[in-house]
Amino acid sequence: MNILEKIANELDMLSKSERKVAEVILASPSTVIHSSIAALAKQANISEPTVNRFCRRLDTKGYPDFKLHLAQSLANGTPYVNRHVDENDTADEYTAKIFESTMASLELARKSLNSNDINRSVDVLTQANKISFFGLGASAIVAHDAQNKFFRFNVPVVYFDDILMQRMSAINSRQGDVVIVISHTGRTKSLVEVASLAKENDATVIGITSTGTPLAKECSIVLSVDVSEDTDLYMPMSSRIAQLALIDVLATGFTLRRGSKFRDNLKKVKDSLRSSRFERKD
Amino acid sequence: MNILEKIANELDMLSKSERKVAEVILASPSTVIHSSIAALAKQANISEPTVNRFCRRLDTKGYPDFKLHLAQSLANGTPYVNRHVDENDTADEYTAKIFESTMASLELARKSLNSNDINRSVDVLTQANKISFFGLGASAIVAHDAQNKFFRFNVPVVYFDDILMQRMSAINSRQGDVVIVISHTGRTKSLVEVASLAKENDATVIGITSTGTPLAKECSIVLSVDVSEDTDLYMPMSSRIAQLALIDVLATGFTLRRGSKFRDNLKKVKDSLRSSRFERKD
DNA sequence: TTTAATTATGAAATAAAATTTCATTTTTTC
DNA sequence: GAAAAAATGAAATTTTATTTCATAATTAAA
Numbered sequence: 001m002n003i004l005e006k007i008a009n010e011l012d013m014l015s016k017s018e019r020k021v022a023e024v025i026l027a028s029p030s031t032v033i034h035s036s037i038a039a040l041a042k043q044a045n046i047s048e049p050t051v052n053r054f055c056r057r058l059d060t061k062g063y064p065d066f067k068l069h070l071a072q073s074l075a076n077g078t079p080y081v082n083r084h085v086d087e088n089d090t091a092d093e094y095t096a097k098i099f100e101s102t103m104a105s106l107e108l109a110r111k112s113l114n115s116n117d118i119n120r121s122v123d124v125l126t127q128a129n130k131i132s133f134f135g136l137g138a139s140a141i142v143a144h145d146a147q148n149k150f151f152r153f154n155v156p157v158v159y160f161d162d163i164l165m166q167r168m169s170a171i172n173s174r175q176g177d178v179v180i181v182i183s184h185t186g187r188t189k190s191l192v193e194v195a196s197l198a199k200e201n202d203a204t205v206i207g208i209t210s211t212g213t214p215l216a217k218e219c220s221i222v223l224s225v226d227v228s229e230d231t232d233l234y235m236p237m238s239s240r241i242a243q244l245a246l247i248d249v250l251a252t253g254f255t256l257r258r259g260s261k262f263r264d265n266l267k268k269v270k271d272s273l274r275s276s277r278f279e280r281k282d
Numbered sequence: 283m284n285i286l287e288k289i290a291n292e293l294d295m296l297s298k299s300e301r302k303v304a305e306v307i308l309a310s311p312s313t314v315i316h317s318s319i320a321a322l323a324k325q326a327n328i329s330e331p332t333v334n335r336f337c338r339r340l341d342t343k344g345y346p347d348f349k350l351h352l353a354q355s356l357a358n359g360t361p362y363v364n365r366h367v368d369e370n371d372t373a374d375e376y377t378a379k380i381f382e383s384t385m386a387s388l389e390l391a392r393k394s395l396n397s398n399d400i401n402r403s404v405d406v407l408t409q410a411n412k413i414s415f416f417g418l419g420a421s422a423i424v425a426h427d428a429q430n431k432f433f434r435f436n437v438p439v440v441y442f443d444d445i446l447m448q449r450m451s452a453i454n455s456r457q458g459d460v461v462i463v464i465s466h467t468g469r470t471k472s473l474v475e476v477a478s479l480a481k482e483n484d485a486t487v488i489g490i491t492s493t494g495t496p497l498a499k500e501c502s503i504v505l506s507v508d509v510s511e512d513t514d515l516y517m518p519m520s521s522r523i524a525q526l527a528l529i530d531v532l533a534t535g536f537t538l539r540r541g542s543k544f545r546d547n548l549k550k551v552k553d554s555l556r557s558s559r560f561e562r563k564d
Numbered sequence: 565t566t567t568a569a570t571t572a573t574g575a576a577a578t579a580a581a582a583t584t585t586c587a588t589t590t591t592t593t594c
Numbered sequence: 595g596a597a598a599a600a601a602t603g604a605a606a607t608t609t610t611a612t613t614t615c616a617t618a619a620t621t622a623a624a
Contacts, residue, residue, distance in 0.1 A: 016619095032349055037611060047574040052612065064346065064581090068315055070460050071353040085534055091404070092397040094538065095531050099392040103385045103582060108379040115374040122373070138430060145423045147600060149517055187560040209342070214560045241523055245384050248519045249377050252367055256376065278469040278496045282511045286603060298590095319582060329603040346610090489585065503580065 004029060006058060014264050018054045025070070031070050040274045046073050061224040105227040105238030106245060112211065112226035113246070121221050122253035125150075128178040133159040135182035136168045136193055138236035142208075142243040149251040153258070163190045170194045173203035177268070180206045184225075186213025186237035195219060197247040206241055286311060287350040288340060300328040300336045307352070314354050319345045379520070387509040387520030388527060394493065394508035394527070403503050404535035406486050407432075410460040415441040416448045416476055417464035420518035424464050424490075424525040431533040435540075445472045454474045455485035462488045466507075466521035468495025476500060490525055 001211045007022050014022055026033050032040060041048045055066035085094045125131060131150055135143035147159035152194035167190075173179060179198040183191050186209035195218040199205045200255040207219035216222045223245055227238045289304050296304055306326040307314050312324060322345075323330045337348035352358040366383075367376045399420055407413060413432055417425035422443035428439035442448045449472075453460060453526035461480040465473050482488045487502035498504045509520045 017573065034347075036609080038609090048611075049574065049613080050572085053572090056555060065316075067346075068349065068353045071350045074354065077472065085538070089538065090397070090399045091535060093398060095392065095395060095400060096322050098531050098534060099388050099527055102530070103388050106381050106385050106388075110377065113377060115372070119373045138427065141423045141427045141430070143419065144426060145522070146487070148420060148423065152517065153300060159324060185559065189558055192445065192560065241526055242528070244523055247383055248384070248517075249380050251517060252376050253291060253373060256369065258372065276471055277467065278471060278474065299602065320580095330582075330583080332601085333601065335601090535593080 003058065003066075004073045010058070014057065014277055017044075017046040017050045020046055020059065021051055021054045022227065024135060029074055031249075033067050033074065038162075050076045061188060074120075076137070095104055102238055102241055107244055109225045109227050109238075109242035109245065112224045114224065117221055117223055118249060118253060119249060120255055121223060123207050124178055124206070124221070125250065125254055125255045127176070128155065128204075129157070130156040130178070131171075131178040132169055132173070132177070132179045132198075133157070133182065134161075134179065135159075136161060136163070136188055136191060137228060138240045139182040139184060139208075139243065142247060143180075145244055146180065146182075146247045146251075149247060150254070153251075153254060164185055165198065166190070166194045170198040170203070171201060173198050173201045175202040177203040178206060179203045179221070181215060183213075183215055184209040184227075184236060184243070186210055186215035188215075191215060192218055222270075284355045285340065285342075285348075286355045292340070296336070297373040299326075299328045299562035302328055303333055303336045307549060309312070311352055311356055315349050315356065341360075349408065359406045378434045384520055384523055387524055388509045391507045391509050391520075391524035394506045396506065396532075399503055399505055400531060400535060403505060403532060404487050404539055406460055406488070406503070407536055409458070410437065410486075411436040412440075412455075412460070414451055415439070415459045415464065416443075416461065416473065418440075418443060418445070418470055418473060420522045421464040421490075421525065424522055424529060425462075427463065427526055427530045428464075428533075431501065431529060432536070435533075435536060445476075448472070448476045449479065452480040452485070453483060453554040457484040459485040460483045460488060462490060463497060463501070464525055465495075465497055466492060466509075466518060466525070469491055470497075473497060474500055478479065484554070490528060516533065528537050532537075 001271065004026065007026060011019060011022055020236065021040065021044045024040065027088070036042070037051050039047050043053050044051070045109045052063055053060075055063050058066065058069075060069055062064040085097050089097065133143035133146040133150075135141070143159045143161060147157050150157040152163045158169065160169055177196070177198075179199075181191055181195045188190070192215050195205050195207065195215055199218060204220045204221070206223060207215050208223050208225055209215045209219075210226050211222075216224070223246060225242045227237070227242045286308065287424040289308060293301060293304055303322065306322065315324070319330050320332050323333050326333070332457045334345055336547035337343075337345050340348065340351075342348040342351055367379050371379065392564045409468060415432075417423075425441045425443060429439055432439040438450065442451060452461065457481075461477070463473055463477045463480075468474075468489070474497050476486050477489065477497055481500060481502065486503070487501045488503045489497050490505050490507055491501075492508050493498045493506045495502075498506070505528060507521070559562045
């Protein structure tokens with residue numbers, strides 16, 4: 001774990017003086033990696049041995065070792081932070097920021113996912129009689145993408161981005177059907193209703209949404225995808241990308257579960273496209 | 283610059299003894315960050331002052347500072363590499379691999395993008411009478427997503443994932459129209475044709491594709507998105523995500539170019555969705 | 565409350581690590 | 595092959611970190 005997060009986590013396990021040290025470090029970690037133990041002690045208004053004890057409480061060998069960990073955390077932590085686009089950014093700058101925020105979101109999303117739930121979802125999907133993907137707005141394209149992927153697996157799969165079709169489909173679902181409902185906010189009324197309708201009709205409902213949303217409450221399995229959207233620009237950005245990555249994970253899990261013969265089949269599907277393409281010369 | 287690269291670069295500028303130090307470090311940098319100057323000197327069979335001089339030649343303040351730099355380089359280098367999914371991976375493992383490969387691809391894609399081309403594209407888009415997005419297969423969802431985004435800007439925007447509609451639309455295009463053609467391989471015959479049709483009819487054609495593909499040759503502006511697809515699984519994965527990130531970049535560029543009054547408008551579009559959602563309680 | 569036990573803290577001493585100084589060796593230049 | 599320049603390491607010095615131990619603060623028990 002990142003040592004900065006660890007400090008933040010263990011803040012209440014620390015003694016009064018040690019907490020002072022922690023606060024100084026959290027306030028300006030980049031300064032600390034260039035400070036001696038004496039300088040840091042002075043900064044925090046405590047003694048040098050206290051700093052040393054603080055370092056050991058965080059499972060480092062001592063102050064120099066602690067600084068090493070800190071340096072590594074900083075190196076890791078800085079590149080992919082959610083940096084907000086600014087009015088006066090050049091193309092170079094906003095491009096970098098958007099790509100970096102996207103990467104940061106993927107990192108966050110991965111942490112929020114639970115491999116157990118993924119396993120259960122893959123289980124359910126491989127057993128399914130029929131798979132439906134529902135989404136609206138930006139999540140509609142994720143549902144669309146999912147259909148593209150699962151279609152290759154030669155299983156009955158549909159996707160709807162229309163409220164009425166979703167409702168009808170949900171009402172007609174039965175035991176053995178899997179309904180995947182995708183919504184970042186998890187608060188879109190019609191989608192939450194569709195989820196509960198599908199569940200009432202014995203379908204297994206998998207929700208791809210943020211933790212603790214109304215949608216999550218209606219689902220048999222919740223795949224939590226937490227990202228921090230930059231709401232300044234009023235457009236869904238990172239959320240749909242994290243959701244797509246999760247679709248990749250599910251699709252991959254599916255093919256792995258089905259074994260290697262099945263993957264030869266996928267190759268055939270792909271090869272069937274060849275005649276529609278210009279040949280590569282390399 | 284990464285200090286390990288720097289050492290490798292400056293290897294021939296170093297004296298004989300200093301080179302010995304460099305070699306020991308390059309051979310096992312992760313050991314070195316836990317060694318004292320004495321230990322490293324012994325390892326390299328030279329004296330401690332030589333190590334110290336070596337550190338300063340690399341523009342660090344001394345040995346401890348050098349170790350800090352080294353630690354940061356190590357932390358940066360490893361995280362996001364393209365790791366391939368393996369037959370026997372657990373859910374945890376393949377999830378991590380897919381997310382990490384996706385992040386690595388985004389990193390790669392960003393490097394392949396040219397901010398000048400982005401600027402020109404944003405220019406053209408803000409001036410456009412009509413914007414069309416064309417894609418097939420996995421790229422269709424990118425086109426779909428782009429429509430969702432640009433639709434909010436209150437400009438005439440269409441998207442087609444149907445070959446015939448794309449052709450008809452391309453033939454009807456005229457000066458001032460912008461056609462964005464999306465294809466990772468850039469080898470899909472019908473799309474390449476559509477691009478050249480649109481161009482013949484005086485539309486500005488922007489290609490979102492890999493460097494040097496047949497599609498790229500037909501475009502007025504090429505936005506190169508190079509990623510390394512893991513073709514083992516026969517499904518497009520990273521490419522479409524990188525393309526989506528690029529759509530975000532273009533959309534962001536568009537809103538920035540249009541100024542702050544325009545962004546208030548976006549807020550209204552978003553607010554209009556409120557009544558369809560469950561309220562947040564926090 | 566008061567007292568005993570525990571825990572936290574810092575001053576001083578010690579130990580470890582890094583740096584500087586300077587004499588010696590090696591290499592280069594003429 | 596001698597003089598100058600550069601490289602190197604032994605030893606001394608300085609800086610930095612750690613340990614020890616006495617004292618202070620906090621908590622638990624009476």
